């Protein structure tokens with residue numbers, strides 16, 4: 001087969017960096033893995049049982065494109081009660097992970113040359129999609145004030161995307177910042193997109209759902225992190241009618257529907273109290289924050305389960321050294337930002353692993 005079989009779009013997606021890290025880590029015997037962006041515990045038993053029951057009862061067929069009515073209703077109630085978003089079931093789309101929702105969103109809205117504003121450091125899939133869809137990326141530092149929005153390019157601005165709590169920094173977006181982004185969306189006609197996949201993991205102050213401030217927001221909800229369902233692939237979105245309709249149409253041609261039995265597990269998940277798990281991560285956040293205090297500079301980790309820390313020298317060299325000298329896996333920060341001297345540390349790990357990680361980081365940072 002000739003290379004020419006590949007579309008020119010494929011030149012605009014690059015996974016070489018992540019592959020390189022995986023290759024390096026390939027034959028470690030007892031790695032300290034602080035690179036993974038997923039909970040270190042399995043989904044609670046009642047959720048697994050609900051999926052098993054659905055399968056045993058023969059729920060193995062396609063569902064409606066938008067998702068089963070029971071989950072759409074439950075999600076609409078969740079959006080209203082937990083997030084303060086005035087929505088209803090007919091404005092909820094169930095999909096297969098927030099990653100799929102992002103695909104549908106870009107397909108529905110982005111032509112080459114359109115502009116996407118990302119709050120930076122930004123989740124790598126947003127950046128990958130901007131590049132793949134040949135859009136222009138504008139990065140806005142997460143500490144931005146309303147005035148900073150006056151200075152950014154606004155031509156062809158289509159999407160304004162952020163995650164709060166943030167992957168990779170754990171930052172929780174402030175109400176006045178959300179208002180400023182909403183004003184920008186109003187002024188330019190762009191769509192404000194709030195990725196709330198880490199909503200449950202807010203430790204000190206309550207995370208604010210953008211849709212409660214600005215009803216025209218597209219809100220993305222994920223089951224992956226909240227309920228440790230990363231491999232089960234389930235998500236939900238709610239937002240303006242036009243965008244919901246377009247994404248649903250595109251889902252017919254792509255995802256088709258979220259896995260049927262998993263949607264039933266989703267109904268059960270929404271009834272599950274995850275407080276003990278969140279409390280556990282709060283303690284782990286405290287542990288790693290205390291461990292690295294005075295050792296290096298880092299963004300204040302307010303939520304999610306990441307700490308974004310500065311390293312001496314280049315991130316790639318640091319990550320390679322961490323693997324070779326300490327069997328420690330962390331993620332180079334350059335996939336989230338244009339700066340090259342940061343790493344992302346995930347504290348979704350067993351406490352003993354975290355202790356080993358902190359000790360290793362302290363020595364590597366010397």
Ligand SMILES: Cc1ncc(COP(=O)(O)O)c(C=O)c1O
Pocket residue numbers: 037096097098099100123163166167195197222223224230234235
């Ligand atoms: C901010 C953010 N959004 C979306 C996703 C994708 O999650 P999923 O496709 O599993 O729902 C992730 C996963 O790491 C994430 O960190």
